[in-house]
Amino acid sequence: MTQRDIFFVANEVDELGGVGRWQAQMAGLLAGRGHRVTVIGIAPANHPMDLGEEPPFRTVTLYARRPPGRPRARRFLGRADPAVRRHETHMRTAASRLTGLFRAARPGAVIIVGQVWAMEWVALADTAGHQVIGMTHESFETARKSSRFGRVNRYYKDVDRLLALTQEDADRWVSEGMNNVGFMPNPLPIAPGTPSPRTEKVVVSIGRLSHEKGVDLLLEAWAEAAPKQPGWTLRIHGSGESEALLRRQCAELGLKDSVDFAGQTDDVPGALRASSVFVQSSRGEGFPLVLLEAMATGVPCVAFDCAPGVREIVTHERDGLLARPGNTSELARHLVRLMSDEQARDTMGDQALRSVQRFDPDVITGRWEELFAFLER
Known part of the structure; x- marks a missing residue:
C-alpha cells in the first residue's frame, strides 16, 4: 500500500x-x-x-x-x-x-x-x-x-x-x-475484551449532560421503569450544562434513591462492564461511539432510533432494542424487558459482541x- x-x-x-x-x-x-x-x-x-x-x-x-x-x-x-x-x-x-x-x-x-x-x-x-x-x-x-x-x-x-x-x-x-x-x-474505538458478566443491577448511560443527549427523556422513562424493577440503579456518567436541571428533575420525580450521577469517567470500558444494560436517549446522533463500546463489552443496548447511525449499529431484537425517538414509555418498556429477563440480556449481549466486529x-x-x-x- x-x-x-x-x-x-x-x-x-x-x-x-x-x-x-x-x-x-x-x-x-x-x-x-x-x-x-x-x-x-x-x-x-x-x-x-x-x-x-x-x-x-x-x-x-x-x-x-x-x-x-x-x-x-x-x-x-x-x-x-x-x-x-x-x-x-x-x-x-x-x-x-x-x-x-x-x-x-x-x-x-x-x-x-x-x-x-x-x-x-x-x-x-x-x-x-x-x-x-x-x-x-x-x-x-x-x-x-x-x-x-x-x-x-x-x-x-x-x-x-x-x-x-x-x-x-x-x-x-x-x-x-x-x-x-x-x-x-x-x-470500533476499543478492542473487545472481557465482557460484562451482566450480573449487576445497573443500567448505565454515558454522555454529555446536554439537551441533545436527552437525559431528561431518560429520567422520564426511568420514572416508569424503576418501580417495576426494584433494586436496579440508573448510573449516569457525564457532565455538562444541563446537570443542575437534571438533578432537580430527578428529585422532583422521586428518583434520587435509584439514580446515581457518577460524573465523567476516564474508564468507559470499566463503567460498561460494571453494568448489565446500556441506554442511550439522544435526540440526535451521528454514529455514536459509545454504542460501539457498549457492544464491545457485551452489554445489550436500549436506544432511541434517532439516526441512521444508531440502527446501523444496533439491530432491533437481535443485539439490542430500539424505541421510537422521544417515546419515553417505549424506552421504559425496553428497559424493563432487559432488566427482568437475564436470558434476554445474555443472548443480546453475546450477539452484540459478535456483530460489532464488523467495525x-x-x-x-x-x-x-x-x-x-x-x-x-
Whole structure:
C-alpha cells in the first residue's frame, strides 16, 4: 500500500467528544500503517483530551485563540464593509499556513476535513495536486436543522468525496444534488475484551449532560421503569450544562434513591462492564461511539432510533432494542424487558459482541486506504 502524507483538518486538534476521539483514533491507525499524518485544528480546544505524551502524528493549531464569527455586513456595504474585509484578511492569513503545509507534502497527499467549519479555511488554501475528502459526522436530519446544512452544500460540493456515516445518510445528500457522496462508518474505538458478566443491577448511560443527549427523556422513562424493577440503579456518567436541571428533575420525580450521577469517567470500558444494560436517549446522533463500546463489552443496548447511525449499529431484537425517538414509555418498556429477563440480556449481549466486529479498526482503515487509491486514479 502506498505511503502518503495525510492531513486531518477539524475545528480543534484535541477537543473532547466524538469527532475528536474519532480523529485521534484514525490518525493513529493510519500512522500505524506507515503514513505521515498531521492533525490540524483551526482553534484551541475548549475541553482538551489527552493525546498522550508522544502521539504518532504531528499537530498544528492555526489560531492561538478561537477567532470571532464571521461578521454580518452592514446594509448597502456587503463585502466592502471594513469589518467583513478584516475578517476575510485574517482567514486568508491563517489559510496561507495551510497552503504551506499542503505544498510541502509529497505527491498523492490526502486532506480529510472532519468538520465543515474547518472547511471554510481549507477552501481558501491551495490544495492543488491533493485529494480533499469532506466529512459530516452527524445525521442528515440533524444537519438539516442547523446552519451546517447550508454550509455542507456550499463548501463540500466540489471536494473529491463527501463522506456521510451511513449509506442512508449518503443517499439523502445525493437527493440534495450532491454528486460526490459516499459513506464511511466509524471504527470500533476499543478492542473487545472481557465482557460484562451482566450480573449487576445497573443500567448505565454515558454522555454529555446536554439537551441533545436527552437525559431528561431518560429520567422520564426511568420514572416508569424503576418501580417495576426494584433494586436496579440508573448510573449516569457525564457532565455538562444541563446537570443542575437534571438533578432537580430527578428529585422532583422521586428518583434520587435509584439514580446515581457518577460524573465523567476516564474508564468507559470499566463503567460498561460494571453494568448489565446500556441506554442511550439522544435526540440526535451521528454514529455514536459509545454504542460501539457498549457492544464491545457485551452489554445489550436500549436506544432511541434517532439516526441512521444508531440502527446501523444496533439491530432491533437481535443485539439490542430500539424505541421510537422521544417515546419515553417505549424506552421504559425496553428497559424493563432487559432488566427482568437475564436470558434476554445474555443472548443480546453475546450477539452484540459478535456483530460489532464488523467495525474492527483494521477493516475500517483498509476501507480508507482503498478510498485513497480509488480517488488517485
